[in-house]
Amino acid sequence: MEFVATNKAPAAIGPYSQAVKVNGMVYTSGQIALRPDGTMVEDDVVLQTEQVFENLRNVLAEAGSSLDRVVKVMAFVADINDFVTVNEIYAKAFGDHKPARSLVAAKTLPKNALVEIEVIALCD
Numbered sequence: 001m002e003f004v005a006t007n008k009a010p011a012a013i014g015p016y017s018q019a020v021k022v023n024g025m026v027y028t029s030g031q032i033a034l035r036p037d038g039t040m041v042e043d044d045v046v047l048q049t050e051q052v053f054e055n056l057r058n059v060l061a062e063a064g065s066s067l068d069r070v071v072k073v074m075a076f077v078a079d080i081n082d083f084v085t086v087n088e089i090y091a092k093a094f095g096d097h098k099p100a101r102s103l104v105a106a107k108t109l110p111k112n113a114l115v116e117i118e119v120i121a122l123c124d
Contacts, residue, residue, distance in 0.1 A: 001022045002020070002022070003017040003019075003020055004017060004021060004026065004059060005062070006018065006059060006062035007036060008058035009036055009054075009056075009059045010034035010035065010037075010038050010055065011038065012029065013034075017029065018059045019059050019060075019062075019063050021063050021064075021123055024122060024123060025121065025122060025123060026060065026063040026120070026122075026123040027118075027120050028056060028059050028060070028118050028119050028120075028121075029118060030074075030117065030118040031052045031055040031056050031059070031116065031118065032048075032109060032110055032113035032115070033048035033049075033051040033055075033113055034051070034111070035051065036055075040111055040113070043114070044114075045077075045079075045082045045085050045086065045114045046085060046089065048113060048115050049085070049086050049089040049090070049115050050089060052117050053090075053093045053117070056117060060121055060123075063121075063123045064123045064124030065121045065122060065123040065124070066121075067093060067094055067119075067121075068097045069123065070099040070119045070120070070121040071100065071121060071122065072099055072119065072120040073090075073099050073101040073102070073117060073118075073119050074101075074102050074117070074118045074119070075090070075115065075116070075117045076104055076105070076106040076109060076115065076116040076117070077103065077106070077114065078106060078107075078109050078112070079105065079114070083103065086103070086115055087103075099119070
């Protein structure tokens, strides 16, 4: 088991790792719209979702993976009315790649984020 950490994504805000690699897979922790310096992106679902995907790209890269190697996505939105907007950004991020996915509304996300996404991917 290998714990993954990169300074190109925000540090964990609790007792957990950005990601863990085991048996050719990487499991990321949920990413919210924190910049690598720990500041939160504006209260805008588009900007927050774009930052979440940037964080995921950087964590996955550190683990020897990428979005095109993701097999499962777990996404959480603070407001289900943001589903369509988040889905559009999600579709751009993944392109033709279509991993399995769950998306649920959560009453409150860490730091009052509007979106949180975690993934499971193949890795080197």
